[in-house]
Amino acid sequence: xxxxxxxxxxxxxxxxxxxxxxxxxxxxxxxxxxxxxxxxxxxxxxxxxxxxxxxxxxxxxxxxxxxxxxxxxxxxxxxxxxxxxxxxxxxxxxxxxxxxxxxxxxxxxxxxxxxxxxxxxxxxxxxxxxxxxxxxxxxxxxxxxxxxxxxxxxxxxxxxxxxxxxxxxxxxxxxxxxxxxxxxxxxxxxxxxxxxxxxxxxxxxxxxxxxxxxxxxxxxxxxxxxxxxxxxxxxxxxxxxxxxxxxxxxxxx
Amino acid sequence: xxxxxxxxxxxxxxxxxxxxxxxxxxxxxxxxxxxxxxxxxxxxxxxxxxxxxxxxxxxxxxxxxxxxxxxxxxxxxxxxxxxxxxxxxxxxxxxxxxxxxxxxxxxxxxxxxxxxxxxxxxxxxxxxxxxxxxxxxxxxxxxxxxxxxxxxxxxxxxxxxxxxxxxxxxxxxxxxxxxxxxxxxxxxxxxxxxxxxxxxxxxxxxxxxxxxxxxxxxxxxxxxxxxxxxxxxxxxxxxxxxxxxxxxxxxxxxxxxxxxxxxxxxxxxxxxxxxxxxxxxxxxxxxxxxxxxxxxxxxxxxxxxxxxxxxxxxxxxxxxxxxxxxxxxxxxxxxxxxxxxxxxxxxxxxxxxxxxxxxxxxxxxxxxxxxxxxxxxxxxxxxxxxxxxxxxxxxxxxxxxxxxxxxxxxxxxxxxxxxxxxxxxxxxxxxxxxxxxxxxxxxxxxxxxxxxxxxxxxxxxxxxxxxxxxxxxxxxxxxxx
Numbered sequence: 001x002x003x004x005x006x007x008x009x010x011x012x013x014x015x016x017x018x019x020x021x022x023x024x025x026x027x028x029x030x031x032x033x034x035x036x037x038x039x040x041x042x043x044x045x046x047x048x049x050x051x052x053x054x055x056x057x058x059x060x061x062x063x064x065x066x067x068x069x070x071x072x073x074x075x076x077x078x079x080x081x082x083x084x085x086x087x088x089x090x091x092x093x094x095x096x097x098x099x100x101x102x103x104x105x106x107x108x109x110x111x112x113x114x115x116x117x118x119x120x121x122x123x124x125x126x127x128x129x130x131x132x133x134x135x136x137x138x139x140x141x142x143x144x145x146x147x148x149x150x151x152x153x154x155x156x157x158x159x160x161x162x163x164x165x166x167x168x169x170x171x172x173x174x175x176x177x178x179x180x181x182x183x184x185x186x187x188x189x190x191x192x193x194x195x196x197x198x199x200x201x202x203x204x205x206x207x208x209x210x211x212x213x214x215x216x217x218x219x220x221x222x223x224x225x226x227x228x229x230x231x232x233x234x235x236x237x238x239x240x241x242x243x244x245x246x247x248x249x250x251x252x253x
Numbered sequence: 254x255x256x257x258x259x260x261x262x263x264x265x266x267x268x269x270x271x272x273x274x275x276x277x278x279x280x281x282x283x284x285x286x287x288x289x290x291x292x293x294x295x296x297x298x299x300x301x302x303x304x305x306x307x308x309x310x311x312x313x314x315x316x317x318x319x320x321x322x323x324x325x326x327x328x329x330x331x332x333x334x335x336x337x338x339x340x341x342x343x344x345x346x347x348x349x350x351x352x353x354x355x356x357x358x359x360x361x362x363x364x365x366x367x368x369x370x371x372x373x374x375x376x377x378x379x380x381x382x383x384x385x386x387x388x389x390x391x392x393x394x395x396x397x398x399x400x401x402x403x404x405x406x407x408x409x410x411x412x413x414x415x416x417x418x419x420x421x422x423x424x425x426x427x428x429x430x431x432x433x434x435x436x437x438x439x440x441x442x443x444x445x446x447x448x449x450x451x452x453x454x455x456x457x458x459x460x461x462x463x464x465x466x467x468x469x470x471x472x473x474x475x476x477x478x479x480x481x482x483x484x485x486x487x488x489x490x491x492x493x494x495x496x497x498x499x500x501x502x503x504x505x506x507x508x509x510x511x512x513x514x515x516x517x518x519x520x521x522x523x524x525x526x527x528x529x530x531x532x533x534x535x536x537x538x539x540x541x542x543x544x545x546x547x548x549x550x551x552x553x554x555x556x557x558x559x560x561x562x563x564x565x566x567x568x569x570x571x572x573x574x575x576x577x578x579x580x581x582x583x584x585x586x587x588x589x590x591x592x593x594x595x596x597x598x599x600x601x602x603x604x605x606x607x608x609x610x611x612x613x614x615x616x617x618x619x620x621x622x623x624x625x626x627x628x629x630x631x632x633x634x635x636x637x638x639x640x641x642x643x644x645x646x647x648x649x650x651x652x653x654x655x656x657x658x659x660x661x662x663x664x665x666x667x668x669x670x671x672x673x674x675x676x677x678x679x680x681x682x683x684x685x686x687x688x689x690x691x692x693x694x695x696x697x698x699x700x701x702x703x704x705x706x707x708x709x710x711x712x713x714x715x716x717x718x719x720x721x722x723x724x725x726x727x728x729x730x731x732x733x734x
């Protein structure tokens with residue numbers, strides 16, 4: 001179970017604000033996409049970033065991962081700038097794209113070991129098995145080729161990898177698209193567990209209900225800026241769904 | 254470098270687990286092994302056959318009975334071009350050039366018994382040799398195994414996954430290239446063993462064998478780099494495949510033929526008939542050396558009589574007919590050499606034109622480097638022709654000297670009318686055994702290495718240029734993740 005203790009340790013070392021974006025402006029080709037975005041995500045917080053297609057959600061993640069250089073503004077992940085310290089940032093960020101690109105010819109165990117090797121992180125077979133068990137990927141399935149996996153199983157593998165990497169920051173791009181309700185619930189359970197270990201999670205999604213169920217804060221991105229932001233209230237009705245729908249509808253109008 | 258090695262390990266595992274890749278790799282390995290074995294066997298057989306034929310004709314020459322030296326001039330002998338030890342790896346132009354020359358007085362014959370000319374014509378499709386497998390088939394296999402290596406990652410979103418785990422584009426490209434390079438080494442292994450086996454029999458050939466190996470490794474490295482770069486530049490794996498197959502077709506199939514066609518047109522070689530007719534016309538002007546009274550040799554007669562201080566050829570201490578034969582041979586041989594050198598110059602000019610294309614396709618560079626270092630190139634054939642002609646001239650002149658010194662002029666004049674005189678013109682048989690046999694001296698490994706250097710440099714240039722292209726591809730890939 002050491003693998004599961006580690007993120008907590010990492011989170012303890014991480015600053016309170018894990019992701020800080022201020023005045024971010026970025027283009028896709030000649031098209032300005034982000035125009036002064038400002039948001040922050042604290043350690044142990046799940047932040048859901050909503051927005052219409054092309055609003056700049058994925059561009060935000062791309063900027064945090066150093067895949068594109070912003071035109072203006074500042075970005076920091078655990079106090080480090082992706083522009084200045086790209087390798088350091090990538091070492092502390094785990095990233096789950098919409099379609100997790102695992103190697104079909106390898107098993108979950110082999111995929112995890114491969115990416116850990118790439119990241120320069122050494123983990124024992126016991127630790128890998130424990131992480132895969134934690135995400136509830138059956139031991140025999142974990143040794144089958146990923147080519148036979150459902151999307152949910154791939155997501156679990158990727159989460160196990162994030163656990164093993166002990167990354168204090170997790171970036172998710174449309175993680176539940178294409179998952180059935182059971183798999184989505186299971187996925188939310190895993191994210192909840194990561195949050196409990198102090199991992200800062202920035203989730204880009206179209207799934208308004210899913211975001212309302214899981215997130216601590218929800219931001220609505222429109223026209224390259226954050227137009228609305230809601231904080232979860234204590235109790236079962238965490239967000240005013242009507243307000244969320246209204247805001248979303250306005251942003252896409 | 255550590256990350257590149259991790260990427261390479263992953264890519265190799267993919268190749269090993271892909272049934273299609275395993276079948277392709279297995280088939281080429283088998284083909285390479287078969288090529289190495291059959292080519293070695295063929296060359297060993299051919300070498301033995303030529304050696305046996307050379308020994309047989311030498312024996313036949315030595316076993317001639319006592320006879321007039323000029324009959325021996327016309328009896329002639331044969332020169333066989335032996336195969337170098339590295340011809341088992343790359344027979345070069347051997348199948349397309351004659352391997353045997355009939356050497357006789359007053360004539361310079363054309364080399365005969367080229368394998369391509371004597372075979373059913375199937376040789377035009379290419380001989381299955383280790384060099385053919387490495388130069389033609391191996392790049393194609395590498396294309397099919399590697400075309401998607403980078404494009405696949407981009408299409409699946411794997412690049413971002415790799416980057417987010419700390420890899421940079423340069424790590425990804427280097428890793429993919431290293432994996433493909435390992436496959437290339439595996440493919441080259443049977444051919445490499447054949448090369449080592451060929452060189453092991455003649456230790457002096459080891460440096461030349463190393464040059465052949467270096468040429469092929471550089472060539473395969475160029476392909477590996479090109480495949481990784483094109484896979485990185487292409488938007489999709491499909492585009493990469495089309496581009497790479499087109500590149501293979503142009504580099505390996507089209508350009509070598511275009512180069513040859515261009516060289517033939519730029520440096521036209523006169524036809525054999527045309528050459529022969531012109532040569533015969535010029536030969537006729539040199540008189541008939543069988544006839545000591547031919548007016549063409551009147552000036553020679555005058556100078557000879559003057560040199561010996563006598564009035565009549567009957568008073569000469571040597572046989573004037575032998576002297577005329579020697580003088581005639583000197584004149585005709587000068588003409589033969591002149592013609593041969595002119596043809597060789599045109600062939601070398603053609604080759605230089607083709608060599609220039611080594612900067613357009615590495616396929617021509619590796620062929621040139623391989624054939625030259627292996628000693629199976631055009632230069633080796635021209636060297637054989639020149640040495641055979643030099644031997645022919647020396648042999649005929651020795652016989653002419655024997656004619657002049659060993660046969661009395663009076664007997665020579667009377668031999669067609671007087672049986673006793675004819676018997677006296679016969680020279681004892683032991684003379685034939687004292688004449689040297691033909692032994693071809695190929696260029697030394699050092700000479701061949703020097704000749705192969707420009708082609709090896711061209712291959713090095715290709716690799717350096719493609720490393721540059723790969724670096725550009727890495728920069729672009731970093732931006733397009």
